[in-house]
Amino acid sequence: MKKTPERIEALAAEYVLGSLRGAARRRFEQWMMESTRVRREVWFWEEKLGDLARDVPENQPPASVWNNIERRLWGAQEQPGKPARGIGRWFWPSWSMLATAAVLVLAVVLIQQPKPTGEQLSGAIVQANLEDPLWLVSESGTENLLKLRSVAASAAEAGKDYELWVVPENGQPLSLGVIPAGGVHRVRLSDEAREALSRSRTLAISLEPTGGSPTGAPTGPILHVTKLYSL
């Protein structure tokens, strides 16, 4: 279906309202991923219809909700107030400026506590409301190879490529090169990238000009961030 202004206008409104369902909703999310214009239209409605939420009466949730949130984020054993591990300070403030694709709900595959080394990492790059993952990621530990199998990923818009990054705990992201939207793609990890990945277990995908970022750092919107888990 072509993205005519009229269709974008009508579908964005129904998307935000919630009356757009099923396959049509998923197709529209794909449009959001591909087009700034579509995202802006969605944001317009989110802001306008959001007004309606203001007058819904408050209702105090039970204490168990907060306890569950804490447990799911940090586990039961950690003391509150301890600095959280995970993505470092530099990451969000700087990357967030670029994250114009923020409308995508990223389902982050959370790891539990880090396990002893020697494990193999795997995970999925997913998009909310899409049943299949975009890519499945797995590591073959012996050869420092990272394998990406495309499941539901679709090609980047014309003139763009997807670029894969290791997000280290500290410092700048390390490029793993451009990845195709179809088939199986293998990347050989440098020792530095392997080391960084085994610590942070975090990968990101950004949208870059064809051939990849000209600067060596992400320049386009960050489309996905995912944490891998160990098998």
Added chain:
Amino acid sequence: MTQTDADQDQLMRLLMKISQQDRRAFQELYEHIAARMFGLCLRLAGQRELAEEALQDAFIQIWHRAGEYHSDRGAPLGWMMTIARYRTLDLIRARKVRQTVNDEDLNELDDGRDGPLELSLRESGAQKLTGCLDELSDVQRDSILLSYYRGFTHEELAQALSSPIGTVKSWIRRGLMALKRCLEQ
């Protein structure tokens, strides 16, 4: 409830801190907005268990996504409420909760005065959106508000408003477009 700029500034500061993994700021945010958010989830889900789960999921998303917020997304509270609303809708769909609307459901929704939508919400909804909802026909407005507040599907709306699905779809579509024209003026 009024949302002052000071409120929004405070929420913005909390989001900044949360994006830097500040747990205390996260707890403060929860204490500040959880009741508002839970009210919305509960209204939409119509049942506590699902609303509680949606609220948990929404806050977990906020923890991970705080750094994605930017001013193009509207006010911070609205952005977070949107996260909660989408999550609630997702869960309703995943569970196929309320697949059919029976008479009992409708009675629960009915305040006895004005169909399946409470008068209070209809009135406050109309005042919001800079009065633009007033420009819609009654059925257009009710279809939109029931979708927004109750997460009704086209089928559920057709049943609640005793009209064919095709008619309901066109009320929503035309109503939304009329709303947009008015909001853009």
